[in-house]
Amino acid sequence: MDRLNLLITGIGGQGIIAASDIVAETALAAGFDVKKTDSLGMAQRGGSVVSHIRLAPKVRSPLVKMGEADIILAFEKLESARWSHYLRPDGIAIINNHSVPPPSVSLGKERYPGDEEITDILKQQTDKIYLINGADLAEELGNIKTLNILMLGCLSIFIPFEEDIWRDCIAKRLPARVVELNTTAFEQGRREIENILNTETGSAYGKREG
């Protein structure tokens, strides 16, 4: 791998900025030039968030072009659909299987798309869709805040950085008292994807690299 375009999407408050910082730090430590940029509007909490990360021998624009993201890591289902047009044909979508209805839905003014609709939207770009029960798993680990690191664990399977570099960068970014818990979350995320890949005929990873 000599270059990668990545989008991380979700909702303000889910730890997306921290996750994308960690990816960028890991890329730098792995010897890449890297740029990242977040669009979070005025959201402290609750708004749609997207972070662009690009790595290559030399990166100019921090923004990924539409249709050129190799991977989308989505922390919420609707947000995976919202940004899916950034995915390149046959790119990888890793999605936290969790829905948070926006206020317009709660107020009955708009409709939250059904699972099939979301899959249909994504399938316009790719069949490589990985649904992870990230929110449940993070909650089982005892802290929903580990969701972002768990999702990074999922992502890490598709990016050939050494696992130790990931771990180091996670440890550097988080407060010491939560590092252990988050390392567990990271491993859990890796296992989730590995399990899916092992049960699939012909791993998606192999296909991608081929």
Added chain:
Amino acid sequence: MIKLLSGNEAIALGAYHAGVMVAAAYPGTPSTEILENLARFDGIYAEWSTNEKVAMEVGLGASCAGVRSLVSMKHVGLNVASDPFMAAATTGVNGGLVVISADDPGMHSSQNEQDNRHYARLAKVPMLEPGDSQEAYEIMAYAFNISEEFDTPVLVRTTTRISHSKSVVKATGNRKTPSKQPGFCYNPTKYVMLPAHARLRHPLMEERLSRLAAYAETFPLNQIIPGERRLGIVSSGVAYQYAREVFPEASFLKLALTYPLPRDLIRRFAEQVERLVVIEELDPFLEDSIRAMGIKVTGKELFPITGELNPDIIEQASRKAGLLTGSLKQKPEYRALNLPSRPPLLCPGCPHSGIFFVLSSLGQRSSLPGKPAREPKLIIAGDIGCYTLGAHPPLSAMDTCSCMGAGIGQALGMEKAGVAEKIVAVIGDSTFLHSGITGLVNAVYNKGRITIIILDNRTTAMTGQQEHPGTGITAQGQETTAVDLAQVARGIGINDVKMVDAFNIKAIRASVKSSLDSPELSVIIVRGACAVRLSGRSNPRAIDSDLCNMCGLCLLIGCPAIRKEKERVYIDTSLCVGDACTICQQICPRKAIVTSVNKGEKKDG
């Protein structure tokens, strides 16, 4: 040292290495992190000023006293600071004075879109525009040197994509120790701007500008990048990065010192290429100047003048204009979708929710599901901060929002215009201190009868929890006198000043009603700590589905923790702050909102 830094972090590090001694700012996206980072370095005095005008004055004062100083703000901050900025441009400096304006094309977090490069021309001061974090770091040393060498403040203009993007920085320098001790040189013709003195300064400014123009010709970060002769592109800032990616083969003139322009360099470049195009964000700032030199150039005919650029926009526009030929990379036909939007919201447990819920119901802004919308009552003049989100449905409780501090003046103007409705002005604590106090003095002086509601959440929340003069803590974490808002209001001469708890709906409703009924000008201070600062959550609330009749009233608070999915209203316990808030519990007509999680868990399965 190789590090991944945001543009703002790089600016702070660059300024630190350049020996900055005094830094002053008022928060504003995307500029805020510059001062936050400077405040962490040893050997620098860094302050949150009450507003940008004061910050500029502090910076100018420090400069007069011979030390390097930095002032930073978002684009609209420079509007507020423009008076002392123009003054500084006239007097010039002693220690280097660098002013950072962080513009926000695309309005990620701003009330308008303005291109502050025009300020450089207006003030006749040099301007630098970095194109990534590395350049942001390097530019700071140049900026301070230029300031001192040419006796002028220097404007450094960034945009959101520069300030908030992270990229790799090789930081070579160490902190430069100041060459001179602080000291003021008595020099009235330079520092006392009486007309007679100012008349002497203006010719000096013009002469300075022509020297700067000569300097721009050799400025190392203004570069020609040779490529195909067919197309030459002039660009700066992040637009340059996008353009290089879309046109990897073209010739480029990349500018970092964008005022005054290197005219000979531009002419030389134009002669080297067959077609000259400017790609710049927002206004045709470079383009107009180049055209005025008599050079044939295109720019805004092809590329949008509004919003942010990005590689996709540049590529599409270039194809349309025939600048890009060759086959379009096969992109899948993408079906346009109609997905529900997800705007930012007031947080769960936000101290602004209660007062806006009350204003929304008294002002008839929302109605229960299935009930018809009513004619709005009250005029709610708003202001800028997190609380501006109270303008969104379901609260819909804000009727104006112009610029910081405008609400009180606008409310008075409406009263004086003679509208029949009662008028309320709503303003945050940081905004009130920034520029609300003068409006309040004016309202008292001119016999206003409006109600002013100050939302005292003890922080500048919108920009990420900065301290302000009301919190009693400085930017560098020292304790200080906290300005008492109620005392300020009383001191101005207001008799009716009420304090109310932001999480007590009954008390809020009673005080708003009493103020609206009163013929006098009154101030209500609604106080409650920002939810982001809440340390612990306890006893998240839940909805007892046996008692809930789905009336939907709790949904009208707009709390992100309260949701309706299919035929169920529920509270997301991971978001609810519990005991610290309880607003939904206070308003539920069926008493269906309860503490016990277990009870609420009785879901339909």
